[in-house]
Amino acid sequence: xxxxxxxxxxxDYEEAATVLTEEQISAVAWVATAMNAFNRRLSRLPGAxxxxxxxxxxxxPG
Numbered sequence: 001x002x003x004x005x006x007x008x009x010x011x012d013y014e015e016a017a018t019v020l021t022e023e024q025i026s027a028v029a030w031v032a033t034a035m036n037a038f039n040r041r042l043s044r045l046p047g048a049x050x051x052x053x054x055x056x057x058x059x060x061p062g
Contacts, residue, residue, distance in 0.1 A: 008016075016025055 013025070016028075020028070
């Protein structure tokens with residue numbers, strides 16, 4: 001399932017509703033919204049996108 005342009009298609013919602021309750025679907029939507037906001041905020045910090053010294057990119061060059 002992919003959300004584009006701010007909405008979920010009716011078909012995708014109905015498919016999710018076969019395994020999740022309405023409350024669970026709402027919770028998933030809020031978690032995705034919070035994660036997106038957090039990631040957008042972090043991506044605007046100085047140094048965003050640069051490898052962290054000693055991080056995974058430094059351990060496995062190339």
